[in-house]
Amino acid sequence: MIRLFLAAALALGLTGPVRAAVDIVEVTSPGGITAWLVEEESIPFLALEIRFQGGSALDAPGKRGAINLMTGLLEEGAGDLDARGFAEAREALAASYEFDVFNDALSISARFLTENRDEAVDLLRSALAETRFDQDAIDRVRAQVIAGIRNDATDPNEIASDTFARLVYGDHPYGSSDSGTEASVSALTRDDLIEARDRVIAHDRIFVGAAGDITPEELGPLLDRLLGDLPEAGAPMPQAAEVAADGFLEVVPFDVPQSVAFFGHEGISRDDPDFFAAFVLNESFGGSGRQSRLSDEVREKRGLTYGIGTYLVDYDHADMVLGQVASGNEVVAEAIDVVRAEWARVAETGIAEDELEAIKTYLTGAYPLRFDGNGPIARIMVGMQMQGLPIDYINTRNDKVNAVTMEDISRVAARLYDPEALKFVVVGQPVGLLPTD
Amino acid sequence: MRRLFAYAAGFAFLALPLSAAEVTTHTLENGMEIVVLEDTRAPVVVHMVWYRVGSADEPAGTSGIAHFLEHLMFKATDTLESGELSQTVAANGGSDNAFTSYDFTAYFQRVAADRLELMMEMESSRMDGLRLVPEDIPTERGVVVQERKQRTDNSPGALFGEQRRAAQFLNHRYGVPIIGWMHEAERLSMEDAMAFYDRHYGPNNAILVVAGDADPDEVIAMAERHYGVIPANPNIVPRERVAEPPQLAERRLVMEDARVAQPYVIRTYLAPERDAGDQREAAALTLLAEVLGGTGATSVLGTKLEFDRQVSIYTSAFYSGLSLDDTTFGLVIVPAEGVSLEEAEAALDGAVAEFFDEGVDPDQLDRIKMQLRAAQIYEADNISSLARRYGAALTSGLTVADVEAWPDILQDISAEEIVAAGRAVFNRNNAVTGWLRAPETGPELEATQ
Numbered sequence: 001m002i003r004l005f006l007a008a009a010l011a012l013g014l015t016g017p018v019r020a021a022v023d024i025v026e027v028t029s030p031g032g033i034t035a036w037l038v039e040e041e042s043i044p045f046l047a048l049e050i051r052f053q054g055g056s057a058l059d060a061p062g063k064r065g066a067i068n069l070m071t072g073l074l075e076e077g078a079g080d081l082d083a084r085g086f087a088e089a090r091e092a093l094a095a096s097y098e099f100d101v102f103n104d105a106l107s108i109s110a111r112f113l114t115e116n117r118d119e120a121v122d123l124l125r126s127a128l129a130e131t132r133f134d135q136d137a138i139d140r141v142r143a144q145v146i147a148g149i150r151n152d153a154t155d156p157n158e159i160a161s162d163t164f165a166r167l168v169y170g171d172h173p174y175g176s177s178d179s180g181t182e183a184s185v186s187a188l189t190r191d192d193l194i195e196a197r198d199r200v201i202a203h204d205r206i207f208v209g210a211a212g213d214i215t216p217e218e219l220g221p222l223l224d225r226l227l228g229d230l231p232e233a234g235a236p237m238p239q240a241a242e243v244a245a246d247g248f249l250e251v252v253p254f255d256v257p258q259s260v261a262f263f264g265h266e267g268i269s270r271d272d273p274d275f276f277a278a279f280v281l282n283e284s285f286g287g288s289g290r291q292s293r294l295s296d297e298v299r300e301k302r303g304l305t306y307g308i309g310t311y312l313v314d315y316d317h318a319d320m321v322l323g324q325v326a327s328g329n330e331v332v333a334e335a336i337d338v339v340r341a342e343w344a345r346v347a348e349t350g351i352a353e354d355e356l357e358a359i360k361t362y363l364t365g366a367y368p369l370r371f372d373g374n375g376p377i378a379r380i381m382v383g384m385q386m387q388g389l390p391i392d393y394i395n396t397r398n399d400k401v402n403a404v405t406m407e408d409i410s411r412v413a414a415r416l417y418d419p420e421a422l423k424f425v426v427v428g429q430p431v432g433l434l435p436t437d
Numbered sequence: 438m439r440r441l442f443a444y445a446a447g448f449a450f451l452a453l454p455l456s457a458a459e460v461t462t463h464t465l466e467n468g469m470e471i472v473v474l475e476d477t478r479a480p481v482v483v484h485m486v487w488y489r490v491g492s493a494d495e496p497a498g499t500s501g502i503a504h505f506l507e508h509l510m511f512k513a514t515d516t517l518e519s520g521e522l523s524q525t526v527a528a529n530g531g532s533d534n535a536f537t538s539y540d541f542t543a544y545f546q547r548v549a550a551d552r553l554e555l556m557m558e559m560e561s562s563r564m565d566g567l568r569l570v571p572e573d574i575p576t577e578r579g580v581v582v583q584e585r586k587q588r589t590d591n592s593p594g595a596l597f598g599e600q601r602r603a604a605q606f607l608n609h610r611y612g613v614p615i616i617g618w619m620h621e622a623e624r625l626s627m628e629d630a631m632a633f634y635d636r637h638y639g640p641n642n643a644i645l646v647v648a649g650d651a652d653p654d655e656v657i658a659m660a661e662r663h664y665g666v667i668p669a670n671p672n673i674v675p676r677e678r679v680a681e682p683p684q685l686a687e688r689r690l691v692m693e694d695a696r697v698a699q700p701y702v703i704r705t706y707l708a709p710e711r712d713a714g715d716q717r718e719a720a721a722l723t724l725l726a727e728v729l730g731g732t733g734a735t736s737v738l739g740t741k742l743e744f745d746r747q748v749s750i751y752t753s754a755f756y757s758g759l760s761l762d763d764t765t766f767g768l769v770i771v772p773a774e775g776v777s778l779e780e781a782e783a784a785l786d787g788a789v790a791e792f793f794d795e796g797v798d799p800d801q802l803d804r805i806k807m808q809l810r811a812a813q814i815y816e817a818d819n820i821s822s823l824a825r826r827y828g829a830a831l832t833s834g835l836t837v838a839d840v841e842a843w844p845d846i847l848q849d850i851s852a853e854e855i856v857a858a859g860r861a862v863f864n865r866n867n868a869v870t871g872w873l874r875a876p877e878t879g880p881e882l883e884a885t886q
């Protein structure tokens with residue numbers, strides 16, 4: 001049962017204890033697979049979120065793009081079914097499986113109707129354990145991936161993101177696009193794809209969140225059926241990335257009317273005692289709401305952009321504070337000047353007491369609103385497990401936000417934001433913006 | 438995972454049926470309509486006010502004014518300072534935003550259920566109390582100019598879409614972009630905004646949609662207190678849109694842009710939309726889009742062109758029946774390597790012609806209908822999207838009864854109706870065929886890339 005409890009003390013300016021109580025049960029299957037479950041029987045379906053840690057960063061040397069292509073082939077034929085047969089079987093069950101991969105995990109977001117759950121689980125099991133990798137399917141999906149790589153090469157956002165990654169993470173897998181290059185993807189063989197699957201889809205790195213119409217007694221055997229056939233161990237995890245230390249500004253000339261800028265530098269670990277202070281501070285400084293200081297300065301006061309934001313991004317192998325802004329070629333230099341000035345100001349003086357109170361009220365009030373459906377709840381629970389958070393974290397999270405003091409903010413501001421280390425990649429035809437050597 | 442193209446996301450559109458959420462309706466004396474969708478699973482509400490006005494209602498020469506006004510609606514009112522509404526929503530842990538389309542403009546907040554009345558208090562304040570000052574204009578217009586650059590000018594696919602729509606509609610304002618042509622959007626004034634506001638905003642042109650943990654009787658009582666006291670705006674008259682003349686000639690566009698890495702062909706046909714009490718043809722077209730262009734591995738275009746003939750790496754068909762006036766039905770083909778746009782277009786036409794001869798595969802139709810039934814169950818998990826469906830339908834000329842009848846109509850459509858609807862719509866005199874590609878480059882340039 002999903003039920004969130006909001007204490008009454010949300011009144012303006014006063015931050016009372018706000019609780020989002022979601023009843024999570026830990027289920028361990030007879031075969032030893034652990035999952036977090038929220039039972040919600042009012043709608044007859046189950047949302048299941050499965051992640052295999054490691055993701056596309058586990059590409060073997062020289063095989064960049066193999067795990068991405070492999071992921072695209074999971075729904076392209078399994079067991080007795082070729083790609084069409086598989087799609088027809090899935091459609092007849094009205095089940096939904098979304099396969100995705102990023103640098104830290106391969107994810108499966110599945111939805112099964114209660115009325116045909118067993119068949120839908122069996123079909124998904126065969127996609128993972130009996131993937132066919134038929135040559136015609138490989139060629140077809142490979143052509144789609146290569147078309148995507150070519151598109152990315154003329155998309156200013158992709159150029160900015162790829163250039164930033166290359167300059168900041170270097171040779172680490174994070175330093176290159178996980179789609180691979182046209183050359184690396186063209187060279188992949190069927191054996192490479194089978195190996196790619198076995199590097200990632202293995203028992204020793206599974207995380208599961210389940211929300212919906214199922215009991216703990218039913219979930220355990222389901223997990224064993226779905227995941228029991230997988231190999232025991234996958235490839236070893238990558239090393240930590242070495243993040244470039246010095247600041248720079250790189251311009252990639254590209255003929256578009258609006259420049260796209262990516263920026264950032266190293267951040268703070270989720271395990272750090274100051275993580276919550278850093279999180280609260282960054283939400284106030286550049287967070288997703290319209291009320292952030294950066295949005296106020298760059299958008300509201302100056303009209304230089306439609307949107308700007310900064311994010312604490314804790315990858316498995318690098319902790320970053322990253323930001324993004326798109327601004328017309330003729331004004332992007334001004335936008336970047338404002339970012340630099342605000343970066344220095346926040347590092348020096350942090351935020352004011354009323355800003356801290358405002359962001360606390362927002363963060364603690366917004367938190368319970370996240371748990372608004374089986375799909376989102378299943379995803380949040382997987383994220384919590386991958387970050388190593390305790391099962392009662394949801395009940396304590398807002399207390400941690402509220403516990404952040406002005407002293408914490410001052411300390412962490414100086415530590416988190418470093419104008420000297422700030423790295424920019426700008427793609428476009430920026431006027432009056434000179435790259436540093 | 439990255440295998441689809443950025444432009445693919447906007448193509449596929451399956452009008453999902455609605456769940457059987459508790460629906461309550463009411464109309465205030467001043468004409469404001471109310472729809473409450475009760476779902477008590479979580480103590481959260483979505484509060485939306487939809488206005489029956491969109492970019493297709495703009496006077497000529499002020500394209501983008503509906504959207505610009507939407508931005509300006511976050512400035513000061515009689516009772517709120519500029520920006521105070523969003524700040525108050527955030528201070529209460531909520532999120533807020535707004536969106537503008539051809540037929541509607543909508544404002545919404547998502548908050549804890551016990552904050553609903555505060556949202557109504559603020560939202561009602563900007564229904565008739567907007568107080569702009571000249572200083573608001575240049576900065577916010579700058580934001581809109583940047584928004585246009587980000588969404589449209591930086592993307593050849595989006596620019597191509599503008600050109601195709603302008604060619605599709607000979608007379609109707611659907612041919613003008615929502616965000617406005619740049620040369621007009623960058624000159625919009627406070628007078629333009631206030632004239633549009635005075636003409637179109639008011640309770641008698643608005644629909645309140647509240648979805649989530651909200652008791653319908655309490656919602657109606659609250660709405661009486663905050664919206665019921667606003668007098669109807671006498672300037673508001675029924676929408677009279679211009680009609681398209683008969684379209685007698687096929688239009689063909691070739692657009693070249695150096696940023697295009699993957700060329701493609703899109704054809705759109707003028708097509709009927711869902712009308713109140715008359716949704717069967719639109720339902721047939723909705724199913725036709727799924728039959729032709731649903732999942733690549735099972736759709737008509739996908740199996741013929743991607744699997745059997747291998748002339749394409751991506752195909753799609755799209756149709757949205759939610760529209761006040763005539764809409765479009767579209768077909769897309771992205772050719773495989775070595776296949777020209779001309780060959781791709783011919784293959785697309787060949788596949789459609791074959792389909793009309795062969796008819797609908799009954800197994801495929803059964804699977805599509807099964808998925809539509811399941812979608813009603815999955816949709817019940819997302820109350821915000823349900824709220825949007827009602828708001829969009831009611832601002833597009835439909836009634837709550839039409840919305841509720843839609844899932845059953847979809848289930849009731851026969852294979853013959855699907856083919857007949859396609860034959861009626863697929864008339865090249867009504868069509869715009871567009872090719873998007875990069876300009877030809879000389880051998881030297883190619884060698885250096």
